[in-house]
Amino acid sequence: MKRSAPAALRNREPIADILAEELPAEGLVLEIASGTGEHAVHFAGRFRALRWQPTDLDAAARQSIAAWREERGLPNLLPPLALDAAAPEWPVEHADALVCINMVHISPPESAEGLMRGAARLLPPGAPLILYGPYLEPGVETAPSNLEFDRSLKARDPRWGLRSTEWMDNLAAEAGMARSRRAALPANNIMLIYRRR
Template sequence: MADSLPWIVAEAGTEARKHAPATLRNREPIADALADLLPASGTVLEIASGSGEHVAYLAGRYPALRWQPSDPDPAALASIAAWCEGLKNVAVPLELDAAAPVWPTAAADAIFCANMVHIAPWEAALGLIAGAGRLLAPGAPLILYGPFTRADVPTAPSNLAFDESLRSRDPRWGLRAVEAMDAVADQHGLARERLIEMPANNLMLVWRRG
């Protein structure tokens, strides 16, 4: 089931290198699913890299790719740098707010984002998709991982409880509907190619630039 509490960088202690407990549980399934989705070469921009544990692990699994982590939180940027120290295919993390109309990078061959859109205002999801529409070349993927709802599939009780806890903490947070994400993606020239069932009632959603 989905974690009962969101993981927030600012609440993860005082050490520079933060640890998100869910990372150890989900990094291998995520990396396995990405095998058929990522390009053979080029730059993967990770939005909301958080602790940096995902990008450090994925850089080892996919060494032919250049990984560009990012996050708006200074503590996250420090943690990313600590986890990725010495990894030659990981760039210096960018200070990047997904909701911003301008990002500090001009292009990417793929965009990956895990566990962000449900612990951020809806504007962050809108900005993420708009940014993908600006940066990605035709055929390049936007890949999201996390818990979502679907109109035609009953939501797992654990995800319903997770959604309730998120909204009680911040009414701007909550699980997003796949259909709502699709509608926004369509406005920015992105069409959903795949929906992959993942462990613990999570999904991997893949849109490609038309």
């Protein structure tokens, strides 16, 4: 029932270091597509003044999140919710920050579009949407491993694949958001921070 992803153990500290600079001091953080739940328990443990709301569309993922939550017993980590980023309505009406790790490339474009619209709907002005994963960047050479990863994703589902930061920026602009930061992280991943205007 409790799942584990080796990548989550490798990347959680570099991600948390950026989160420490970008998250509000208090409030509710909504995590979209929480996967195994390992990030959620780690971040909830590090940022004790924040309430952390994990979500996932997949029932097995929610079971794993619940198992990690039960094991750690963190009072600020909330029970996982079912949430489809592409849906017009979410089970949460307000958040002080949104975090989404490794979803945008392993989902159809509608999920990223819905993510931006949802962030604009839930976040107060100035609040962050924080994305992590591999992206294609205009003017920046893409690592061969990321190009191969992109091919393998599209072979699994033609709607999947690495997204361009330019496309993400345009989605954000359409939703009334703007990118405030790009941060390079290990293993050819980056973090993109968008904020409500």
